Amino acid sequence: MYEVPTKKVKKCIFCIILVLALTMLLGCTPQKNETSSNNNESEAAVLTDVSGADSLKLLEExxxxxxxxxxxxKDISVAKRADLSNNGQFPFAVVVSCSDSRVPPEVIFDQALGELFVIRVAGNVIDPVTLGSVEYGVEHLKSQLVVVMGHEKCGAVKATMDGGVPAGSIGSIVDKIQPSVEKVKATGVPESDVYEDSIDENIKNSVVEIEKSPIIEELIAAGKLKVVGAKYDLDTGTVVYLPEV
Ligand SMILES: [Zn+2]
Structure with a gap:
């Protein structure tokens, strides 16, 4: 008569031990920080809760x-890589940045493997390929923030201002930046301001180009996506966000 409850108790104790063991095991998995975890099976649920505003805060921090x-x-262990390989990626932000070697997003934003979906191209210009990559990041990977990050003293913008006939396929980049330079020059700002103002305008233009995508437009309208422009200061390391366009 007393055997049945005893068995139940033993089974219950076993279950508790199992749950504790699993909890300890998961607890050993390194976490990004207290506000975001990107490395376990509950990540999808966590990610959907990371709004564009919260993602921006993570980048600012x-x-x-x-x-x-x-x-x-950063955790670059075999276990971490296996975790990402087996469970997939759940980057909380998409970053479009210049290819400039001084402007690596993961370093500047202090993020680890699997946390940023990065598209890098000289002059941070948008064409069908880069736009498709952005769309993949927000539509398929569910990132709720897109940052277009240009930087001061951008060589691609300088090359555009210098004019002439660019070698090889560099002209395809210059052609994308040229309208921004012309727009700034037309405002009549002092010559000394044209370079940095053109960099700003080129960032804004890329934001506008991204927002023209029907996929992006729909997500923004639904309140599920935020697209912002930003500029990196090479000397201070600071990323300043541009006013929304
Ligand atoms: Zn650049």
């Missing part, structure tokens, strides 16, 4: 650590 030279140690 990461850049602040970078500026202060207090970046966090």
């Amino acid at each position: 990461g850049d602040a650590r970078f500026v202060d030279a207090k970046t966090t140690t």
Whole structure:
């Protein structure tokens, strides 16, 4: 008569031990920080809760650590890579940045493997290929934030201002930036301001180009996506966000 409840108790104890063991095991998986985890099976649920505004905050916090030279140690272990390989990627933000070697998004924003979906192209210009990549990041991977990050002293914008006939296929980049340079020159700003103002305008133009995508437009209208322009300062390491266009 007493055997049945005893068995139940034993089974219950076994279940508790199993749950504790699993909890400890999951607890050993390194977490990005207290506001975001990107490396377990519940990630999809976590990601959908990371709004564009919260994603932006994560990037701002990461850049602040970078500026202060207090970046966090990243998990690049075999286990981490296996985790990402087996469970897929869930980047919380899409970043379109210039290819400039001084402007690596993962470093500037202090993010680890699997956290940013990055598209890099000289002059951070948008063409069908880069736009398709952005669309993949937000439509398929469900990132709720897109950042177009240009930077001061951008060589691609400088090459455009210098004029002439670019070698090889560089002209395809210049052609994309040229309208922004012309637009700034037409405003009559001092010559000394044309370079940096053109960089700003080129960033804004890329934001506008991205927002023309029906996929992007729909997500923005549904309140599920935020697209912002930003400019990186090479000297201070600071990323300044441009006013929304
Ligand atoms: Zn550049």
